[in-house]
Amino acid sequence: MEISKAFGNVLKKHRKLAGLSQEQLALQCDLDRTYIGLLERAQRQPSITTLFSICEVLKIKPHELIKEVEKLYGI
């Protein structure tokens, strides 16, 4: 699986686990609602600061999330 799609899947999974809507997540990590949607649908890729601020809200360490992305990506 390509990397942005892997990230989108992992993001969606952890957002649901946190019990947040795209809007709530966007609000808390100071991003746009539509942009979270774009990330989950793999139409945008985050920079690493964006990654860190999302992970902070999701209460997960960035490297944990990246590890899951690696698995889906296949390395």
Next chain:
Amino acid sequence: MEISKAFGNVLKKHRKLAGLSQEQLALQCDLDRTYIGLLERAQRQPSITTLFSICEVLKIKPHELIKEVEKLYGI
């Protein structure tokens, strides 16, 4: 420490560990030489695909590198 600076430090450290010059690294991961320099000096931040392709060349898992960035960043 801010996040792009943390990344720059970690990148430089692992590039040296791999025994590569900025030019050699850039060539192998299909990026520009000047851009690697910009990353190390924290004047640019990588997207996550850029992160993955750099890590592949450095023979390190992205989540390992991210873990070190977290430490420097302080979380």
Next chain:
DNA sequence: ATGTAGACTCGCGTCGACG
């Protein structure tokens, strides 16, 4: 082998609006 600078393309990230 690296730092810097200018100019360029394209994608990130925002915003308003509609279904």
Next chain:
DNA sequence: GCGTCGACGCGAGTCTACA
């Protein structure tokens, strides 16, 4: 609550060139 669209500013990433 989400997908999508158009438009926008700005930053990612490239290229050339000079020190």
